[in-house]
Amino acid sequence: MKIVQSTWVRYHHMDLARELYQMGNLKQIFTSLPWWKAKKESNEQEIPRDLISCNFLFEGIRRVGHKLPFYTNTMDDEIAVLNTKFYSRWVGRNLPECDAYMGISGSGLHAGRVAKSRGAGYIMDRGSTQIRHADISLNDEHKRWNMPYRSVHPWLIENEEAEANEATLITVASHFVKQTFIDQGTDANKIRVVPYGVSLKEFFPTGAPIDNTFRLVFVGQFSLRKGVPYLLEAFKAFDHPNKELIVVGSVADDIKPLINSIGTDHVTFVGMVPRASVKQYLSSAHALVLPSIEEGLALVQIQAMACGCPIIATPNTGSETLFENGHEGLIVPARNPQALTEAFTKLADDENMRKGMSVACLEKVKALGGWQTYAKQIVAVAEEAKNIASK
Template sequence: MKIVQSTWVRYHHIDLARELHEMGHLERIFTSLPWWKADKESREQHVPRGLITCNFLMEGVRRMGGKLPFYSKGTDAKLAVIHTKNYSKWIARNLPDCDAYIGISGSGLHAGKVAKSRGAGYIMDRGSSQIRHADRILREEHLKWNLPWNPVHPWLIENEEAEANEASLITVPSHFVKQTFIHQGTAPEKIRVVPYGVSLQEFHPVQTPPDNCFRLVFVGQFSLRKGVPYLLEAFKAFNHPNKELVVVGNVSDEIRPLINSIGTEHVKFVGIVPRAEVKRYLSTAHALVLPSIEEGLALVQAQAMACGCPVIATPNTGSETLFSNEKEGLIVEARNPKALAAAFTRIADDLDLRNEMSMACLERVKMLGGWRRYAEGMVAVAREAKALVLSTQ
């Protein structure tokens, strides 16, 4: 089966491309990566460079614009529309013959129509909650914390919903995301849940947590979307004589004043680290905490589990698709700092529970099957999508 993909930047699609190539299915992957990053991914993931096609022009314009003092979010939103329109049409013009086309949300409307006209299946792949749902929940969050809100451009919402209507099938990484599509009117039978994988060669225990303190780790962008205010409020209320919260990742500029107002005592910000170093931070933490309010299936959860690190997360991270509450970690209500603080206390005070969860994580992650199982799931959906198209012709 010949499969074509399109993505914006790396996301999970490069991992999928590697597996599809090894399985003999990858025909082409379109990206908005600059050529030098495509070269790097080609070398590291062993995907032939000739199978990676790049269109960095508008992505580059937006990145350069973001460094200028007069560049506003309103301007970026308008450029995002232009970028999306041109990128989708560019993929459609260059789409090779294939059996199925998998387009990450926003990129695939025109190419999807072309693919279906040739008898190929079109799969819309959405990595986070349905776009209208995401826009609403993030708007609510910004209003709650009195922060400026820049809504998703209406055209971008309409475009993704047109993709969902046009697609033969829709793939999402978690049941949380599936429910957001259903709530927005998508037929359940059109949605396939295919959870992401994790590389056990890349992520595994390399050290152990310290005995002289209780350490939590957060990995990702420290932002409103990730539930940061609730995390800081919970950590502040968490009563422990020697606690530590390690933040690995970039801190969003918009929430710096909010972070300072809540307080960052015993919080250590290490910034962005090389991907290869993430496993050290996960291995030396007693638990990963991820209180997101909007997400798809946060990859760092499986990465933490592969390092033997229990997970404290909300259902909005896709956690319920990945692990069981009370077994590999604790799943707590979103936007609930009291529930978070209680989870911190429980894991900190119960060494036996912590050790049991750590062992359960290592066992559970073996069952996930890695990226190959994810790719096999996507190939199965691709076959199904093609059959659906052929049945209507």
């Protein structure tokens, strides 16, 4: 079973490519990474460099454009459309013979058609919720907070929905994402839920939380998409003598005035940190909190579990696919600061619950398996897609 992948930049596809190569299933991976980052990935993942094909042209133009004073959102949208059209056709022209082709959403329409014309299976892989659903959800969220929203270009939405129609099968990482596809009219029989993996060599407990402070940690971009206004409101209402919220990651520029208006007492912003340092923040926290509005399957949840860190999250993070409410963590409704505050209080007041959840996290993440398990499940989906395409 020879599999070709295409992805924008890195995402989870490099971890998948590494495992597929070790299993003898990787034919080629296409990426929009620049060649020097592809070389770095080749060295780190131990994938031969000639199996990684790069096309950084339009990705590079957009990155340079964002630094120019005259570069507008309209210009960026048009270049994003050109990038998608060009990249997808480039993958299609260079697609080697394979049994199955797996393209991350937006990258694979033309290559998928080429693969199917040869009798191979075409798998569309989507990391977030269905694109139209995501656009509507985020638009609604920005309206709630009276903030401007930059909608997804209509052509990009239509392109991804064409991919979903064209694909032999669709892979998503959580049941929450699957439901958003169904809600937008995709045949449920085409969708396969395959949760991501985690490297237990990279993420593991490095210590324990301190006793005299109840510490919550947030990891990711601090933005409306991640539900941070509700987090700050909930944390502000959380009555605890020694509370602390650590924010690891960048803060979206457009949300800074809103953050300041809610207040950031007892909140520490550490910014971006090296990937190797994330496990230290997770290990030192009593819980990871992730109140997202729109997400596929937040990888940091699996990383937290590998560090023995309980989770407080909304269903919109894909949490219900990963763990059981009340066992490895607490699942609370989205856009509900009161429910978040109650979850904080519940964990802060019950040390035995926290410790039990920590142990349960470590046990569950081992049962879920790492990236090799994810890769084996993807190979099974690829074999199914191949069999369907051959009929």
